[in-house]
Amino acid sequence: MSQTEMERRRDAEAQIRATMMNELCGIMHKLGLPPMMVLHLAARSIGTIYREMADVHSGIDPCSCGWRPHPLTDVEVLGMALMTACEQRRTNDLLQMRVIGTA
Numbered sequence: 001m002s003q004t005e006m007e008r009r010r011d012a013e014a015q016i017r018a019t020m021m022n023e024l025c026g027i028m029h030k031l032g033l034p035p036m037m038v039l040h041l042a043a044r045s046i047g048t049i050y051r052e053m054a055d056v057h058s059g060i061d062p063c064s065c066g067w068r069p070h071p072l073t074d075v076e077v078l079g080m081a082l083m084t085a086c087e088q089r090r091t092n093d094l095l096q097m098r099v100i101g102t103a
């Protein structure tokens with residue numbers, strides 16, 4: 001992957017993350033829902049957005065961009081991304097705790 005491709009992905013992730021964090025915090029405060037409930041609803045929303053995008057790229061007159069969904073592997077990739085991101089954060093937290101602990 002080229003440097004610019006990596007930068008574009010990093011920028012896209014940062015933008016999506018900032019938007020989602022803002023929306024999720026707003027919904028938690030406005031509706032008084034607990035964090036895990038809001039995160040669960042966000043995960044479900046990603047699933048239904050995937051379904052919608054997959055539908056647009058399947059069938060008789062699919063989107064011309066060329067992407068074609070592969071539901072079994074796509075869902076596995078999305079699930080792995082979620083698990084990896086959760087683990088990654090925990091590792092970062094542990095590293096920070098260690099640094100604080102030795103300071």
Ligand SMILES: [Zn+2]
Pocket residue numbers: 057063064065066067
């Ligand atoms: Zn497309």
